[in-house]
Amino acid sequence: KEGFAKSKLTFTPIAPVDAAVDAMTVPEGFTWQPVIRWGDPIFKGAPDFDLDNQTAKAQEQQFGYNNDYTDILEIPGTKGRRAVLFANHEYTNESIMFPASMPAEQKRAVGAAAHGLTVVELERKNKNKPWTYVQGAPLNRRFLNNTVYELTGPAAGSDLVKTFDDDKGRFIKGTLGNCAGGTTPWGTILSGEENFNGYFRSPGTSAEDKRYGLTDKATARNWEADDPRFDTRDARYTNEANRFGYIVEVDPFDPTSTPKKHSSLGRFKHEGANVIVAESGHVVAYSGDDERFDYLYKFVSAGKYKEGDRKHNMTLLSAGNLYVAKFTGNSPVAEIDGKGTVPADGSFDGTGVWLPLVVDGESAVEGMSVEEVLVYTRIAADKVGPTKMDRAEDVEPSLHTGKVYVACTNNSDRGKVGKEGATEINPRNENRDGHIVEITETGDQTSTAFTWNLLMVCGDPSQGDVTYFSGFPVDKVSPISCPDNLAFDSVGNLWISTDGAPAGIGKADGLFKVTLEGAGRGKVEQFLAVPNEGETCGPIIHDDERTVFVSVQHPGEDGSFEDQHSFFPDYVKKGATPARGQARAPRPSVVQVFRG
Ligand code: FEO
Numbered sequence: 300k301e302g303f304a305k306s307k308l309t310f311t312p313i314a315p316v317d318a319a320v321d322a323m324t325v326p327e328g329f330t331w332q333p334v335i336r337w338g339d340p341i342f343k344g345a346p347d348f349d350l351d352n353q354t355a356k357a358q359e360q361q362f363g364y365n366n367d368y369t370d371i372l373e374i375p376g377t378k379g380r381r382a383v384l385f386a387n388h389e390y391t392n393e394s395i396m397f398p399a400s401m402p403a404e405q406k407r408a409v410g411a412a413a414h415g416l417t418v419v420e421l422e423r424k425n426k427n428k429p430w431t432y433v434q435g436a437p438l439n440r441r442f443l444n445n446t447v448y449e450l451t452g453p454a455a456g457s458d459l460v461k462t463f464d465d466d467k468g469r470f471i472k473g474t475l476g477n478c479a480g481g482t483t484p485w486g487t488i489l490s491g492e493e494n495f496n497g498y499f500r501s502p503g504t505s506a507e508d509k510r511y512g513l514t515d516k517a518t519a520r521n522w523e524a525d526d527p528r529f530d531t532r533d534a535r536y537t538n539e540a541n542r543f544g545y546i547v548e549v550d551p552f553d554p555t556s557t558p559k560k561h562s563s564l565g566r567f568k569h570e571g572a573n574v575i576v577a578e579s580g581h582v583v584a585y586s587g588d589d590e591r592f593d594y595l596y597k598f599v600s601a602g603k604y605k606e607g608d609r610k611h612n613m614t615l616l617s618a619g620n621l622y623v624a625k626f627t628g629n630s631p632v633a634e635i636d637g638k639g640t641v642p643a644d645g646s647f648d649g650t651g652v653w654l655p656l657v658v659d660g661e662s663a664v665e666g667m668s669v670e671e672v673l674v675y676t677r678i679a680a681d682k683v684g685p686t687k688m689d690r691a692e693d694v695e696p697s698l699h700t701g702k703v704y705v706a707c708t709n710n711s712d713r714g715k716v717g718k719e720g721a722t723e724i725n726p727r728n729e730n731r732d733g734h735i736v737e738i739t740e741t742g743d744q745t746s747t748a749f750t751w752n753l754l755m756v757c758g759d760p761s762q763g764d765v766t767y768f769s770g771f772p773v774d775k776v777s778p779i780s781c782p783d784n785l786a787f788d789s790v791g792n793l794w795i796s797t798d799g800a801p802a803g804i805g806k807a808d809g810l811f812k813v814t815l816e817g818a819g820r821g822k823v824e825q826f827l828a829v830p831n832e833g834e835t836c837g838p839i840i841h842d843d844e845r846t847v848f849v850s851v852q853h854p855g856e857d858g859s860f861e862d863q864h865s866f867f868p869d870y871v872k873k874g875a876t877p878a879r880g881q882a883r884a885p886r887p888s889v890v891q892v893f894r895g
Pocket residue numbers: 389478479493570589692
């Protein structure tokens with residue numbers, strides 16, 4: 300818990316960018332370039348991206364679509380010249396990826412191959428140069444819909460997860476809806492299966508189907524037309540959807556390893572998960588369920604972290620206790636002209652408890668077995684009375700202070716008829732711009748009690764929104780809306796990427812630095828903005844090297860193949876012939892921003 304030094308990454312904040320601008324905007328003195336783009340070839344002999352001649356076979360060997368969580372880990376012993384990049388591919392936008400004339404079957408096949416995960420090696424000449432990816436490198440790997448994941452923890456082997464293809468209930472093909480994630484202290488990657496329900500057609504009548512948003516409607520991508528396991532009305536695949544909605548763990552340094560799905564962390568729309576080692580040695584993982592009025596969870600491992608024992612540490616997320624958060628405020632909040640609220644005592648704050656769902660391998664929820672709690676976690680949580688949150692996205696502990704930050708992105712339904720209204724922890728009705736919760740555990744990180752306060756209530760003060768930045772003058776912050784992903788720099792500043800600002804404050808989404816300590820606490824400074832209709836995600840802050848990475852997801856998402864709204868990142872001019880491997884269409888990409 301060292302003090303906060305000054306970061307080497309100094310910059311002049313950019314002005315807010317209008318939402319329709321189709322450009323990457325970075326601070327003066329910085330430049331940007333892609334590290335890897337949708338369609339870039341990963342393996343030796345893989346074809347270059349060819350927008351007009353896409354095939355599933357090519358896509359399986361290329362970088363997937365809509366990269367979200369991203370991290371870059373140096374390969375030991377390479378003097379900082381070699382690294383692995385991990386990215387997940389949350390979903391696809393078929394209407395801008397493929398010409399209308401492409402046969403539906405081909406769209407499904409290419410789109411499916413653009414899902415999953417990617418590990419790819421990077422290299423650079425020296426620490427001051429930007430990274431390039433290495434086609435054909437030994438650690439390169441694509442995880443596709445037929446990649447097998449091992450289910451761990453108490454739900455593994457349960458009747459609730461058995462299917463026609465897997466009568467043992469232990470091996471699951473594919474991962475879906477991967478959104479945010481985290482990197483563990485032992486160098487593996489976690490990725491959250493979020494909106495998996497959109498891939499299944501289901502009876503939609505049971506309490507479980509309803510609580511998880513599974514309906515009897517043809518899915519948007521219609522994969523059920525090719526593979527019956529995506530139709531859980533088929534008696535052979537009744538439980539197939541129970542095999543998604545977990546935290547996935549991947550070892551990016553072993554391309555032959557079997558990735559895991561950890562049932563101990565519960566099943567819901569996991570935005571992601573982030574791990575911290577408690578003083579007691581247990582590891583603690585935090586995870587949000589990104590749904591309006593859903594919950595915030597915490598996992599505490601049964602075993603203890605052993606420095607340097609990677610094999611042991613990779614078992615830690617397989618067994619432990621699971622909790623769900625209940626927040627209590629200490630003052631009423633008053634609404635100001637429908638523009639937001641202020642708390643009577645000047646700060647949004649209070650206390651909280653972690654309510655147990657699973658303790659010592661046993662269910663803590665009346666009437667539910669431990670398997671049921673971990674497969675139908677939302678229903679278990681409903682029974683113990685946790686706090687309904689405004690869409691908890693990334694939840695990330697600071698390794699400098701142990702404080703935990705929760706990005707509540709927005710909640711258009713708060714306060715609507717029949718819905719819970721504003722409270723001190725979720726203080727806005729029809730919450731358009733979101734807020735950030737700061738949690739301080741009482742004692743060790745494994746504690747079941749905490750205090751909390753809001754670090755910020757987002758919005759654009761210059762447009763009259765009632766905002767709160769921990770007391771920092773509101774006329775001296777960059778406006779910010781819809782916080783989604785969180786990261787920390789090497790000295791403990793919080794960085795926030797946003798998703799939804801165009802519909803909130805009417806500005807492009809971007810990446811923001813937030814000072815947490817000292818007189819500058821609450822100061823928000825915008826570092827970059829992403830192109831038209833793009834979301835900023837997967838921020839990586841290598842401030843000691845003065846380099847920042849982000850995933851640019853779904854640029855130009857509201858266009859069509861024939862009427863594109865973005866040309867990021869190749870920006871091929873109209874009428875020009877694209878260079879080899881380039882395309883005149885938006886390509887979700889990992890971007891590096893550096894001095895130069
Ligand atoms: Fe895929 Fe919760 O954002």
